[in-house]
Amino acid sequence: MASNSSFAPPKLSDFILTERLGSGTYATVYKAYRKGDSREVVAVKVVGKKSLNRASTENLLTEIEILKTMRHPHIVQLKDFQWDADNIYLIMEWCSGGDLCRFIRSRRILPERVARSFLQQMACALQFLHERNISHLDLKPQNILLSGSVLKLADFGFAQYMSPWDEQSVLRGSPLYMAPEMVCRRQYDSRVDLWSVGVILYEALFGRAPFASRSYAELEEKIRSNQPIELPPGARVSKDCRDLLLRLLERNPDARITFAEFFTHPFVDMEHMPSAESLVKAKELVLQAVQKDQEGERSAALSLYCSALEHFVPSIHCKQDFPQVSQYVSRAEELKALVASDNRRSFEEARTSRDVLREMSRDQPRLLAALEVASAAIAKEESGMDDHEALDVYQQCLGELLLALAGTQTSFLSKRDGFIQLSCPLLL
Structure with a gap:
């Protein structure tokens, strides 16, 4: 006893x-x-x-x-x-969900959307600290606690007041999450926190830290190496996620992403993270959408409804309820169909002028080729394919058209001026 x-x-x-x-x-x-x-x-x-x-x-x-x-x-x-x-x-x-380390290990790897949600919350806390010139200096999954789905930074035992121009050389934190400049005992500043964020995100997505090692000597050797960080072979992450990871895990702190760039990075996307303001933003946008809808401006209304929904979805994660959301989703779908119908009608009305121009372009191979590319772009848009894909084809068409016009005689241009003016809106 x-x-x-x-x-x-x-x-x-x-x-x-x-x-x-x-x-x-x-x-x-x-x-x-x-x-x-x-x-x-x-x-x-x-x-x-x-x-x-x-x-x-x-x-x-x-x-x-x-x-x-x-x-x-x-x-x-x-x-x-x-x-x-x-x-x-x-x-x-008290945080009932334990720490992020245990959470990752229980699931082995986290889906990108879950990792992104945690990253947004971490960025929100870091922005608050950064505005007050506070650096945590010991960011790691064990020091990040969960209360339900809410993430909270903990253990400020190594935290320091550090202005952006302050530098230190004292070894702080856990080696696996330390920035290279700290491990190499060089002068370092608040940017070491950004490196640690990169290691945490990497571990959440791939189940291990980028420098996972069997001994401290092996770890130190990997960190001191000048080899750039690479994602695991076959890593399936979005373009924005890959970009952020590699910019956070930049060995040279002067080339590493800055705090300002981190907070505004499209993968972090702090504007759409769940917060108490999500519902306020959503309501403001939906009021504008309803007004445009009533005025008959379908495209503008559709755009505003979609923007509002981007804020309604995060508000759901904050346990905020707004029953009309389903109505706005339905109206957005209706408008999407109406806008597509309007576009198809415009294409049908303009088909005759395209046919006339094609007939007159039979002795102009480049111009005919440009029109064929335009037809392909229209077909892509009519079939409901990705807007970016259709836009790429439109841009290719414009390039061909400009080259064709550059090589066409002035008399040809003057005779067909009316037709070209009529066709240009279809190609833009």
């Missing part, structure tokens, strides 16, 4: 400490309940005073200073801190 007592949780006046959740160099985290009627669940980080040296004391004080004033939906909240003769206690918000 005596041997077990040494592992018993410490006593705290307002809380009952129960199971141990994890431990680090100088702290142990417990699940705890607040005494009294509320029975609020919290996490208590217990730091033994005897385990603290000068550096760890400074880190702890900085962590408390940073967390005690911060309130953000994607950063774990420090509710209170206490101390006694033996320990310092940080009473933290």
Whole structure:
């Protein structure tokens, strides 16, 4: 019994400490309940005073200073801190979903859409920190907690106030997630957090970190190498995802993506991440769509309905309900059909002028070729193929047409001026 007592949780006046959740160099985290009627669940980080040296004391004080004033939906909240003769206690918000490391391991790899949702939330928290010149310096899946589907940054034990021009050389964080400039003990700045984000995203998508190694020596050798990071063979990720990964995992910090570029990158797409503002934006856009719809401007209304839906979908993830969404989806589908019908009618009305021009172009092979390309583009659009695909063919047609016109005699142009003017709208 005596041997077990040494592992018993410490006593705290307002809380009952129960199971141990994890431990680090100088702290142990417990699940705890607040005494009294509320029975609020919290996490208590217990730091033994005897385990603290000068550096760890400074880190702890900085962590408390940073967390005690911060309130953000994607950063774990420090509710209170206490101390006694033996320990310092940080009473933290409880996150029931465990950490991101466990989440990834339980699923082996995450679908890109899930990884993107987590990345958006991480970016939201980092933007908040970056605006206050705070660097986390120990970003890794074990320090990212989940509360339902909500992600929260935790463990600010290595965090520092760092202006963009501040540089340090102290080794901080976990080697697998450290930026090369930190591992190589060169001067580094806040951009090391962006490297860590890249490693976390890579691990979420592919189930392992880019420098997974069997020993620290092997890890250090891989990190010090000048070989560019490559995605696993056969990696199936979107173009935007691939671009972001490779720009985050740039060994040279001066060539690495900047914070401003990261926050505005199309894969991060913070504008459409689930938030309390999602529904507000969606309502504003749908009101504009309804107005355009009533005015008979179908194309503009369709575009606005689609933009509104891009914000309605994230609002659902925030447990916001708006029953009219299905009506807007139906109306958008109706408008899509009507706009397509209008386009087909325009094509039919213009078919005669195209036929006349084709007849007059029989002795002009290049011009005839341009018209054939235009017909192919129209066919693609009428068949409902990808808009970008049809646009590419239209652009090819315009290139052929410009070359044809450049080589055509002035008299030919003047005689057929009316026909060319009539046909140009079909080719644009």
